[in-house]
Amino acid sequence: MNTPVGIYVSIPFCKAKCSFCNFASDVFGSERMDSYIDRLCREIVSARHEAQRTGAVLEASADSVYFGGGTPSLLSPDQFRRIFTALRGEFHISQEAEITVECAPGQLSSETLEALQREGMNRVSLGVQSFVDREARTVGRLHTGPECEAEIARLQAAGVSKTGLDLIVGLPHQTEASWRESVDRALESGVGHISVYMLEVDEDSRLGREALAGGVRYGAGDLPHEDDVAEWYEMGCELLQKAGTGQYEISNFARDGERSLHNMKYWRRLPYIGFGLDAHSMLLSENGSVRFQNPDGMNVYMNDPTGPFPMVGVEAQERPVERVSREAAFEESIFLGLRLNAGVRLTDLRESFGVEMVESLMPSMAEVCEAGLLTMDEERIRLTAKGRLASNEVFSRLLVAAAV
Structure with missing residues (x-):
């Protein structure tokens, strides 16, 4: 096999929970965050034991590490150091590895940025969602358009080799003109990677539940029509393509050499292992592949003795494993x-x-x-x-x- 593994690290902490968010993330105190890092590191140390139990092959080498959230940039330099120490104790992370950290604009301190660069972080993905202040404010984002642009410039000046950002089409109050403004400002910022997601309206977010119930809170009464959203998505694709940021996946666009190596693993069914709350894994085995998933409830994940998967030296119920037919x-x-x-x-x-x-x-x-x-x-x-x-x-x- 000898295929380097991709590593996903779930950091489910936020300063504020956005109304459209349907991820297993929330606002927690500093003490809870620190105990979570301890739990996360223990899970990393047990990775080979767990892979052996499932009959999967966990390669020693890794060529991508992705910190997703939540807002991983809220962690302190020491907390990141502890995670990287645990990871490097179990995996050989190559010098050329892509190491990505998701950040919210204005929520990455200079101290943490410097610490991450010392650890080899070379890619930042910014959760901009919209450069239009009214749209961002309505869904609970804590930044303004100019603050996003300043953050991108700061990362580029600091020598982060690859910067990218996320945009959402279909936000409350969004119009064709305001959507085009966000796309134009994203291109003008000089980032090499742009992700475009159509807003999901489902029961897993506050905004989705409100919209499905016919309410108006969180801007649910000001959502654009889905036909308009589809047209705006197509317009965005055309604008990005013409500007040299080509589409390579349904939601992802990149300049030459800027594609996300880590995310490509998912779409190509290459092996990856996830650590932390609600993290997913897919590893190869002698008979194909196996999939498993961590719990999406914080209390369940944190409770070692009765948790859904074993830790080294701890009696625990085994985590369900799907053997992919x-x-x-x-x-x-x-x-x-x-x-x-x-x-x-x-x-x-x-x-x-x-x-x-x-x-x-x-x-x-x-x-x-x-x-x-x-x-x-x-x-x-x-x-x-x-x-x-x-x-x-x-x-x-x-x-x-x-x-x-």
């Missing part, structure tokens, strides 16, 4: 690979899963192509621009056919 791996290869603009090579599918399994999908793929959602030739299949907007529909059609 050949059929499930085939489905994953399709719906994850199709997220990439490059699509999925049919030759790779045939070599990995056999001609018969691929041929069984051909009628459904032909139907999706006729609907203008997919293109297919002898070499590969790809989503069209229309298909990227209706990707869930495409995936459901193909996965139903694959399951028959």
Whole structure:
């Protein structure tokens, strides 16, 4: 196997919980944060023991480390030092490794920035979401547009080799003009990577629950129509492409050499291991691959003796492990690979899963192509621009056919 692993570290702390957020993150006190770091480091130290239990192969080398949240930049230099010490005690993190930290504008101190750079951090992803103050304020962001621009300039001046930012299309009060303003200001900032997410309206966020209930709190009464959001997303894609920040995945755009190595692991089904609250893992095994997930409740995660997975020297209930079947791996290869603009090579599918399994999908793929959602030739299949907007529909059609 010998494929370097990607490492994800969940830091679920925020200064304020945004109304649109559906992640396992929240506002916690400093004492809780420090005890969480202790728990996290113990989990890292137990990684090989846990991998052995699942029958998975956990490579010693790692070529990406991603601190996600929450707002990881809220950690102190000492807390980051403890995490890196634990990681380097279990993994060989190469000199060329991509080390990413998610930050909120204005919430990364100079001291912490310097400490992270000493640890090898070379990539920052800023949660801007909108450069328009009214939109950001409505959903609970604590920064202004000028503060975002100043933060980007500070990171670039400090020598952070790669900077990126997130934008959300479909926020309350957003208009075509204000969305274009955010895209333009993102491009003018000179960042090399931009992620564009369409706002999710579901029961897992305060804003989503309010909108589904027909309420007006959190700006739910001022959400743009979904048809407008789809048009604005397409407009954003065009603007970014013309400016040399090309789309390589449904939600991700990058200049040459600026793609996220860590996130590519997810879409290419390469091995990764997650540590911390609600972290997911996918590791290779002799018989395919295994998946497992940490609990999404802080109290459950923190409670070692009765937690859902064992620590070294601690009696505990074992964490459920999904042994990915050949059929499930085939489905994953399709719906994850199709997220990439490059699509999925049919030759790779045939070599990995056999001609018969691929041929069984051909009628459904032909139907999706006729609907203008997919293109297919002898070499590969790809989503069209229309298909990227209706990707869930495409995936459901193909996965139903694959399951028959």
